Amino acid sequence: MVTNELKLSSSGDRMLAVLSLFTIDRSEWTVDVAAEELGVSATTAYRYFKRLTNAGLLSPVSRASYVLGPAIVQMDRQIQICDPMLRAGRTVMKDLIRYATEGSVLLLCRLFHDRVMCVHQVAGRGPLEPVSFERGRLIPLFLGATSKIILAHLPPRTLKSLFMQNAVAIADSGLGNTWDEFRQRLSTLRRDGAAVARGELDPGRVGIAAPIFEGHSILGSLSFLLPAERTDDTLIGRLAPLTIAGAREIERAMSQQAAAATASPARVRVAR
Amino acid sequence: MVTNELKLSSSGDRMLAVLSLFTIDRSEWTVDVAAEELGVSATTAYRYFKRLTNAGLLSPVSRASYVLGPAIVQMDRQIQICDPMLRAGRTVMKDLIRYATEGSVLLLCRLFHDRVMCVHQVAGRGPLEPVSFERGRLIPLFLGATSKIILAHLPPRTLKSLFMQNAVAIADSGLGNTWDEFRQRLSTLRRDGAAVARGELDPGRVGIAAPIFEGHSILGSLSFLLPAERTDDTLIGRLAPLTIAGAREIERAMSQQAAAATASPARVRVAR
DNA sequence: CGTGCAATTGTCAAAATACGAAAATAAGCA
DNA sequence: TGCTTATTTTCGTATTTTGACAATTGCACG
Numbered sequence: 001m002v003t004n005e006l007k008l009s010s011s012g013d014r015m016l017a018v019l020s021l022f023t024i025d026r027s028e029w030t031v032d033v034a035a036e037e038l039g040v041s042a043t044t045a046y047r048y049f050k051r052l053t054n055a056g057l058l059s060p061v062s063r064a065s066y067v068l069g070p071a072i073v074q075m076d077r078q079i080q081i082c083d084p085m086l087r088a089g090r091t092v093m094k095d096l097i098r099y100a101t102e103g104s105v106l107l108l109c110r111l112f113h114d115r116v117m118c119v120h121q122v123a124g125r126g127p128l129e130p131v132s133f134e135r136g137r138l139i140p141l142f143l144g145a146t147s148k149i150i151l152a153h154l155p156p157r158t159l160k161s162l163f164m165q166n167a168v169a170i171a172d173s174g175l176g177n178t179w180d181e182f183r184q185r186l187s188t189l190r191r192d193g194a195a196v197a198r199g200e201l202d203p204g205r206v207g208i209a210a211p212i213f214e215g216h217s218i219l220g221s222l223s224f225l226l227p228a229e230r231t232d233d234t235l236i237g238r239l240a241p242l243t244i245a246g247a248r249e250i251e252r253a254m255s256q257q258a259a260a261a262t263a264s265p266a267r268v269r270v271a272r
Numbered sequence: 273m274v275t276n277e278l279k280l281s282s283s284g285d286r287m288l289a290v291l292s293l294f295t296i297d298r299s300e301w302t303v304d305v306a307a308e309e310l311g312v313s314a315t316t317a318y319r320y321f322k323r324l325t326n327a328g329l330l331s332p333v334s335r336a337s338y339v340l341g342p343a344i345v346q347m348d349r350q351i352q353i354c355d356p357m358l359r360a361g362r363t364v365m366k367d368l369i370r371y372a373t374e375g376s377v378l379l380l381c382r383l384f385h386d387r388v389m390c391v392h393q394v395a396g397r398g399p400l401e402p403v404s405f406e407r408g409r410l411i412p413l414f415l416g417a418t419s420k421i422i423l424a425h426l427p428p429r430t431l432k433s434l435f436m437q438n439a440v441a442i443a444d445s446g447l448g449n450t451w452d453e454f455r456q457r458l459s460t461l462r463r464d465g466a467a468v469a470r471g472e473l474d475p476g477r478v479g480i481a482a483p484i485f486e487g488h489s490i491l492g493s494l495s496f497l498l499p500a501e502r503t504d505d506t507l508i509g510r511l512a513p514l515t516i517a518g519a520r521e522i523e524r525a526m527s528q529q530a531a532a533a534t535a536s537p538a539r540v541r542v543a544r
Numbered sequence: 545c546g547t548g549c550a551a552t553t554g555t556c557a558a559a560a561t562a563c564g565a566a567a568a569t570a571a572g573c574a
Numbered sequence: 575t576g577c578t579t580a581t582t583t584t585c586g587t588a589t590t591t592t593g594a595c596a597a598t599t600g601c602a603c604g
Contacts (some may be wrong), residue, residue: 004391011561011591012287012320016327022347027354031551041593046552048284055288062486063601064551067355068347070384073391075294076348077408082299083339112328114340119345136349173500214334215572258334283562285592303580318581335572336580454559487601 014038015048019057019068028065034110079119085110085212085219086120088253093122093222096246099239102126103227107133108250109146109209110220114162119220123246132202133223142173144167145207146223149195151175152186153211153218159186171198192239199228208240210247214254222247265271286310287320291329291340292475300337332382347451351391356394357484360525365394365494368518371511375499380522381418381481382492383426386434387411388419391492403497404474414438414445417479418495419468423447424458425483425490431458444446444474466512471500478503480512482519486526495521 021029021037029037035045049066052058056071089108096107105128108120115138121131124163133139133146141151141162154162163170163182176182189195194210201207202225209223224239293301293309307317321338324330352358361380369378377400380392387410393403405411405418413423413434426434435442435454439537448454461467466482473479474497481495497512 010323012284012323013326015284015287016323016329019327020327020349021342022348022350024353027350042551043553043595044591044595047591049536050552051282051284054285055291057288057291061447068351070382070389070391071291072347072351073408074384074389074410075291075344076410077406078294078296078299079340080408084333110342112346114305117342117346119342134349136352138346242432250356272369297575315564315582316562317563 009058014040015051015053018045018048018052022068028061028067030064031066080167083119084254084257085214086252086256088250089120089222091253092246092249093120096242097122097124099242100124100224101226101235103128105131105225107131107146108220108224109133109150109223111150111218112138116140116141116150116220118146122167129202129204129227131205133225139201140169142169142175144201145195145197145209146201146221147174147209148175148197149209149211149221149223150190150218152189153213155217159183192240193244194241196236204228206215206236207238208243210244212247212250214251222250286312287323290317290320290324294340300333300339302336303338306542336459355391356526356529357486357522360522361392361494363525364518365392365523368514369396370395370498371398371407371514373498373507375400375502377403377497379418379495379497380492381402381405381422383422383490384410388413388422388492390418401474401476403477405497405514411473412441414441414447416473417467417469418473418482418493419481420445420447420469421461421481421493421495422490424461424467425485427489431455464512465479465516468508469513476500478508480508480515482512482516484519484522486523489526494522 017038017098018034021034031049032042034049035042038045039064040048048059053060053066053069056069056074058066059069061067083261086108093106093108097104100106102124103126104124106122106124107118109116109118111117117138118133118135121135133144139147141147151159151162159182160179163179168180171177176185197207197209199205204227205225206228207220207223207225211218212222224243224245226235226239290306293306302312303317303536305319306321307314312320325332325338325341328341328346330338331341333339358380365378365380369376372378374396375398376396378394378396381388381390381476383472389410390405390407405416411419413419423431423434425467431454432451435451443449448457462542466480469479469481471477475498478498478500479495480498481493483490484492484494494515494516498507498511518544
């Protein structure tokens with residue numbers, strides 16, 4: 001029988017697996033239940049929880065339950081302040097949003113395992129319909145411009161195995177029914193330099209996404225989300241090059257940061 | 273010789289200690305340097321980094337460096353959405369901020385080890401001077417109204433050991449020069465139900481803080497930060513009871529949440 | 545202010561694995 | 575292509591981890 005549980009060979013991995021139990025749907029765990037879920041004894045589960053609590057990654061709440069802890073909030077702040085892509089992206093995005101029509105949003109996203117995560121979001125002028133793809137949320141690699149342009153730049157062997165395991169999802173999202181079709185579509189995306197998708201994630205929105213690289217490997221993407229009713233091909237034709245240019249700017253800013261960091265050891269000046 | 277390094281007896285703890293290497297001042301680490309800092313072999317450090325990277329807690333960046341990873345952003349979102357105190361606090365704070373003068377801020381803070389962390393912040397109307405105590409940031413237990421009101425409600429034995437180890441910091445922050453004075457001041461704070469401090473963290477601000485409990489143990493505090501020039505005793509006299517009432521509301525909302533969660537297993541309904 | 549029940553922390557020997565050193569690969573870079 | 579640096583493997587040994595059980599703590603409830 002094939003299980004889709006991750007094979008965890010070492011004890012350290014098992015302890016970290018505790019963290020992945022905590023999801024939005026199940027945000028509180030008791031030690032007992034977690035022990036059962038993980039397939040370890042209660043004693044061991046208590047040990048894991050204690051360590052994670054000491055590290056601040058978990059925090060006890062009333063009556064024997066635990067939730068994710070404050071160290072996460074702290075580290076998130078650190079990422080906000082220090083993460084190279086986020087730092088570079090923030091500046092560029094603040095600038096770029098001015099070109100957007102009312103009700104638009106800019107997203108900065110990042111590849112994470114086999115999905116894509118939004119790490120920053122800048123809203124434009126005007127009333128804003130809610131964006132379902134908010135900061136911290138994961139979406140599949142096959143849905144939306146944001147994801148597709150990242151997908152298109154994954155290494156061939158990764159693509160092959162993704163295709164094998166997700167043929168249905170891939171067909172559903174219009175990326176082709178055969179491996180050859182799939183390869184073809186992605187190749188086109190790469191040539192165009194940007195992906196455009198209509199209403200794949202949020203019904204009322206059009207997405208335009210450009211890839212962000214570090215060296216030769218794909219890191220994430222920068223995308224415009226525009227209100228569908230006010231978006232035609234002319235607008236897309238104008239904003240696509242802008243998005244691509246923005247992505248290049250982010251890359252440039254990142255490599256400059258990296259160079260500066262090498263010259264004098266990486267220190268960001270901030271109030272502590 | 274006394275070292276102030278944490279004694280880490282187990283391997284799991286050592287692995288988690290990797291995470292605490294990452295600070296705002298040193299947000300990028302190479303495996304080699306981290307290995308040296310942790311006092312483990314390079315091989316072991318590679319193992320730790322690999323595990324943490326698999327869990328998404330770290331993320332490689334160019335040229336052999338690592339930074340905190342995307343799982344943290346994801347978990348932070350989860351906390352934003354699910355954390356009982358944050359959920360309860362958000363609602364109450366949005367309401368409460370209306371009572372504040374221009375340029376005010378409301379903070380929701382939480383005890384974390386021997387410090388206090390801001391977990392949520394709501395700005396009032398009007399131009400806002402920067403608040404140094406922003407979300408995710410830690411401050412000592414002895415500085416500012418926010419901290420002092422939490423300190424005042426720690427269990428006696430904790431207070432005793434805190435006093436022993438921080439006599440200087442405590443004296444500096446006006447909490448007393450002797451154990452008896454210290455006890456006296458804290459007792460007064462407890463009786464008042466709220467702490468008031470002027471310019472202890474940000475020079476131009478006055479803080480009014482009320483404690484938030486869960487059961488009998490102190491969890492955190494709710495505080496108003498007001499612009500000092502527009503704040504007199506009359507205003508403080510009005511806002512202090514409001515702050516206290518807000519804290520009680522948060523407690524009530526939390527216990528209601530907990531009750532609801534027990535009735536039907538804890539699930540928060542959110543778009544995924 | 546006990547009493548009882550659940551939560552949590554020791555104890556200990558067997559079993560698993562983490563450890564470091566050195567060698568082997570892989571990955572940039574010129 | 576070579577060269578340097580980063581990362582993974584290998585392997586025998588020492589250390590930890592693990593789980594069953596016992597002991598203890600800590601609330602909640604009367």
